[in-house]
Amino acid sequence: MAVSARRGRSALEIVLLTVLAVVMLFPVLWMIETSLKENRDVYAVPAKFLDFKITLDHYRDVFVSSGGGRSTLSTSFLNSVIVAGVSTVLATVLGVPAAWAYSRFALKAKKDQLFFILSTRFMPPVVVVIPIFLMYRQVGLIDSALGLILIYTAFNVPFTIWMMKGFVDEVPAEYEDAAMLDGYTRLQAFRKFTLPLLVPGIAATAVFALIFSWNEFVFAIFLTSSDDVRTAPPAIAGLIGGTTVDWGLVAASSVVFALPVLVFAYLVRKHLVAGVTLGAVRR
Amino acid sequence: MPPARGRSPRLTDRRLAVLFIAPALLLLLAMSVFPLLWALYLSFTDYSATRGGPAAFVWFGNYTAILTSAQVHQRALTTLIYVVGAVGLQTVLGFTIAYLISRRTRGRGLLTTLFLVPMMLSPVVVGLFWRFMLDAQFGVVNSLLGSLGLEPVEWLTRQRTALISLIVVDTWQWTPFIMLIALAGLTAVPRYLYEAASIDRASEWFRFRTITLPLVWPLLLIAVLFRAIEAFRLFDLVYILTSGGPGVSTETLSFHVYKVAFLGFNTGTASAYGILMVLVVIVLTQLYLRYLNKLKED
Numbered sequence: 001m002a003v004s005a006r007r008g009r010s011a012l013e014i015v016l017l018t019v020l021a022v023v024m025l026f027p028v029l030w031m032i033e034t035s036l037k038e039n040r041d042v043y044a045v046p047a048k049f050l051d052f053k054i055t056l057d058h059y060r061d062v063f064v065s066s067g068g069g070r071s072t073l074s075t076s077f078l079n080s081v082i083v084a085g086v087s088t089v090l091a092t093v094l095g096v097p098a099a100w101a102y103s104r105f106a107l108k109a110k111k112d113q114l115f116f117i118l119s120t121r122f123m124p125p126v127v128v129v130i131p132i133f134l135m136y137r138q139v140g141l142i143d144s145a146l147g148l149i150l151i152y153t154a155f156n157v158p159f160t161i162w163m164m165k166g167f168v169d170e171v172p173a174e175y176e177d178a179a180m181l182d183g184y185t186r187l188q189a190f191r192k193f194t195l196p197l198l199v200p201g202i203a204a205t206a207v208f209a210l211i212f213s214w215n216e217f218v219f220a221i222f223l224t225s226s227d228d229v230r231t232a233p234p235a236i237a238g239l240i241g242g243t244t245v246d247w248g249l250v251a252a253s254s255v256v257f258a259l260p261v262l263v264f265a266y267l268v269r270k271h272l273v274a275g276v277t278l279g280a281v282r283r
Numbered sequence: 284m285p286p287a288r289g290r291s292p293r294l295t296d297r298r299l300a301v302l303f304i305a306p307a308l309l310l311l312l313a314m315s316v317f318p319l320l321w322a323l324y325l326s327f328t329d330y331s332a333t334r335g336g337p338a339a340f341v342w343f344g345n346y347t348a349i350l351t352s353a354q355v356h357q358r359a360l361t362t363l364i365y366v367v368g369a370v371g372l373q374t375v376l377g378f379t380i381a382y383l384i385s386r387r388t389r390g391r392g393l394l395t396t397l398f399l400v401p402m403m404l405s406p407v408v409v410g411l412f413w414r415f416m417l418d419a420q421f422g423v424v425n426s427l428l429g430s431l432g433l434e435p436v437e438w439l440t441r442q443r444t445a446l447i448s449l450i451v452v453d454t455w456q457w458t459p460f461i462m463l464i465a466l467a468g469l470t471a472v473p474r475y476l477y478e479a480a481s482i483d484r485a486s487e488w489f490r491f492r493t494i495t496l497p498l499v500w501p502l503l504l505i506a507v508l509f510r511a512i513e514a515f516r517l518f519d520l521v522y523i524l525t526s527g528g529p530g531v532s533t534e535t536l537s538f539h540v541y542k543v544a545f546l547g548f549n550t551g552t553a554s555a556y557g558i559l560m561v562l563v564v565i566v567l568t569q570l571y572l573r574y575l576n577k578l579k580e581d
Binding site for chain 1: 313406413
């Protein structure tokens with residue numbers, strides 16, 4: 001009796017989980033399906049779930065413009081790679097040493113400094129973008145890749161510091177002390193002994209920074225306008241501006257845009273809890 | 284052969300710390316603090332980004348106008364409904380999923396990975412895609428409702444349903460976040476506690492209430508606060524999904540700031556709005572950091 005009740009409950013739980021999983025994943029599957037459908041099937045009523053002809057036309061349209069040559073979307077993807085890549089490198093270069101210093105040294109009001117650093121990351125982007133917009137207009141950074149790189153670096157630095165501080169904390173300071181007893185300077189001890197141990201953590205942190213910059217939309221849409229500079233998120237959003245919307249193309253470009261993120265997120269899955277809480281929660 | 288001992292290591296340490304921290308802090312000062320101070324200054328003026336020319340000081344004029352405006356109260360209410368609704372739903376659903384997963388012995392990793400997908404997508408992709416799925420004519424959601432014999436719903440084009448749609452989409456995207464954090468808490472509950480409880484023949488509900496919940500609660504609270512801050516600052520999803528409409532039914536404070544700043548070009552007023560929003564965020568962040576600190580010390 002008790003055993004069968006437990007079994008029944010377990011089965012119920014599995015059913016519930018399956019239903020929830022289907023609901024959560026359906027939109028993603030629908031996006032992939034739509035990207036593979038011919039236009040008339042995309043707008044079919046009632047919706048076609050399985051019986052449609054597969055086409056890769058939309059994927060071609062993502063990369064090749066209708067007149068041949070490179071499409072605007074593919075330019076925006078390239079811009080995204082550059083902006084996200086460079087800002088991630090900069091945030092890592094600025095953030096990792098700072099994280100090490102915060103971890104190792106007794107500093108004045110260290111806790112306050114760290115809290116201040118994290119709270120800059122929580123500022124509403126629509127609010128920050130107003131003065132940034134005016135600032136950039138003054139110095140000619142509006143509609144430039146450099147402008148985006150700077151602001152993305154600024155919002156990834158707090159994350160990098162918090163995330164990396166956790167990783168540095170895990171490396172015993174005694175390693176450096178021992179190296180210094182052997183006559184190395186502090187800097188040499190950091191470079192030769194601690195830094196190599198931090199490489200996996202740096203890689204994970206950089207991947208998160210890359211994802212944040214890659215997905216960012218608010219700054220991108222307000223600070224850039226021309227096709228040559230635009231990153232992918234505003235470019236994809238721009239696809240729905242006209243009178244008719246090519247949803248197949250929207251779906252295909254969304255898939256192309258999301259795929260690298262999912263791959264990268266899978267690579268850093270062990271650090272996901274720390275990553276999505278901006279390095280604040282570690283388990 | 285190690286190099287010779289350096290001079291006065293304490294001085295070097297301090298210099299090194301400054302050298303390593305200063306560049307990062309300078310960047311934050313230039314890109315976060317300075318802009319906010321500028322916004323603070325602008326909030327006391329009637330500056331307009333398009334009109335140009337010198338700005339006249341209006342002191343607290345912008346602030347009193349905002350705080351006494353019925354329009355703004357309406358937006359604040361919309362924001363509150365959205366934040367409470369979305370974060371509440373996410374918490375319940377996310378915790379439920381985490382609890383169900385934590386009770387499975389096999390396939391945990393795969394299940395977790397699958398559930399996490401929505402969270403990793405850009406809000407742009409999420410917003411666009413739901414807009415397509417919720418379309419009143421050819422959207423798949425109405426198509427599914429139709430096959431169940433239900434009437435189609437104008438998800439994004441009716442005042443009342445638009446806000447619900449926004450909450451649903453946000454819940455879809457961020458339930459995995461709560462799930463992830465809750466799961467981290469649940470798997471950290473030591474097994475022997477449950478074993479001891481089952482020797483005492485404690486009921487399942489009793490175990491849940493006295494062991495699971497108290498141990499997971501602090502972490503869950505962090506996740507909820509984090510989500511509340513994020514939901515409060517949310518802009519992109521509203522922009523893509525509904526653009527604040529129909530009417531002003533989904534116009535959150537974030538979206539309203541955008542309209543005042545970039546469509547009305549009342550930069551001074553928008554800055555005052557912004558400063559008020561920043562104050563709210565600072566309060567929430569302080570709360571968040573305080574709980575985080577407590578969690579770390581335990």
